[in-house]
Amino acid sequence: MNLDLQHSASMTDPLTGLSNRLGVETYLRELPDEITATGVSVVTMELARFGKVNDSLGADLGNKIISTVAKRIQKVFSHADWIARTHGDHFCLVFTGGIDIYEQIELLNDFTQRPLALRGEVIVLSVRIGVSEIGPSVESTSYLLHAAEVALHRAKREQMKRCFFTRNLEHEAKEAHQLENDLRVSLVSNHVELHKAISNNEFKLMYQPIVDVASDTVHAVEALVRWNHPKRGLISPADFIPMAEQIQVMDVLGNWIIRRACSDALTLPTNSDGSHVGVSINISATQFIESEILVSTVKQALEETNIEPQLVKLEITESAAFGSEKIRTIDALRKLGCKTALDDFGTGYSSLTQLNTIPLDYIKLDRSFIAALGGEDQLKDQRSDRITRAVLSIAQTFNLLPVVEGVETSTQCKRLRDYGATLIQGYLFSKPLELDETRKFIENFGKKAQVKGVEHA
């Protein structure tokens, strides 16, 4: 190994003492031709369930896991030419010369998946691996890390244990990798950069109305973050939130969303019956890790804007693990006066025990339930109908207000209403709107309701 590089502080990962991303990038870029000619392979590895472990057992144990895995890799791969922790739970190894890469993958799989015994916990991780090799598909060493990460990304998406980079992946490569790099550039991990991105208006909130069909009012609007990329236009959160979580900028972004949504909500007109329109805000699982920051941000946003707390509805995703720590946090948020909603109900764990233990006001039925409702396919319609009714009766039993997402047709809406669900969100009423369009929507909705009222009479 090149000791000068390996020992430079800016290229060292402080947690593990391994080289960081910059270190391996520099090493690969500066690799002499005569070594490159003997063959170069880059193996990237990610700990597959790490996010969940980190979330449920805490960041301190998370760090301990990372450093223990790093030590194992160092011990087993003393013959590797370079070892780095590229970010979060991602590691990277470089091999040169004629080496059996399959053997290396086997070793890596074996040693990283052996049980860990840390802080009185037994943890078994699984890993995913992406590989790239110098050759026809990758001609330059500076492209190798990127290519291996693209392969890893693919492995992750397709639930494979490992994936080799090929030319076909190249196109995807550009897309996915570029996005992640851009996000990094936009956010890095510090507030200054994020504030810059925010003041450049790169992030913005759009709002999708949640209509109450019983009272013909707008019950609330769900705040949806979009990244307004200077070159690529609007990017949906599904594409960048996971990355934001991975590079640990989600709390900064999440806090901005909370404050912005609360202050935007104050500018919304009231319904025609005088009731106020609430605002629904998605809270990411990673925001729960720094639970004190989350609670204090919400508290501050409420104080700054003076918004009535019960108008603020915090949406928590069901699939995240609910430990007692998390339940305490949700309790604290509710003590501030906010309402809480369980998002995507029915897609993840859907544990009824959870409904008993998590302090909640709403559950949001996942769109997949009602997608086939009232559709052409009778069998699918029946199935969809059955499960919708079952979930709605669960909501009723647990005294929770159901919100149904993804409603697109009036048949669906009528059916849901017959079953007692009156809070409806979806394209039938509106797609997500810019703030000023949202205001117009609320005003017009009131007027329309009045006209309809006259018609009904």
Next chain:
Amino acid sequence: MPNLYNLAYISKNTIKGDSEKVREEIKSILASAHKNNPDMGVTGALLYSGGYFCQVIEGPEDVLEELYETIQMDDRHGEVTVLHFEPIEERGFSEWAMALAGIEDDMRFDLDGVLGSKDELKMKETGKDLVAVLEKMVKQHQSVLSGSA
């Protein structure tokens, strides 16, 4: 003593060679343990049973973390399954840096469904069984030794 833990695991023997060779290696493992464990405040017991190692180590939590990392990397065994890692009130093997509970040809634990299993309860139960059995065996062994002395 605060911060006292025990860790129990089962692993598969990968020592190549006949039973004599296996005995030799076990001797060398015990020699390492007798040399290193007292300084670390570690006690425990080791059983070789039907091609598997069963070991309990007890001591301060951070020391066990590190010792476990060393042991699990040892290429004389593989397929390590940790049955439990838990706080304890007192040691079960306080007089032994590493007691040899025995070397036997037949596996005495029901390992089906435990090795590679994700069933935590079952693993914990087997872990407790293992500790109990080892304690009993070590005591028997001890009385045999003192009886013959």
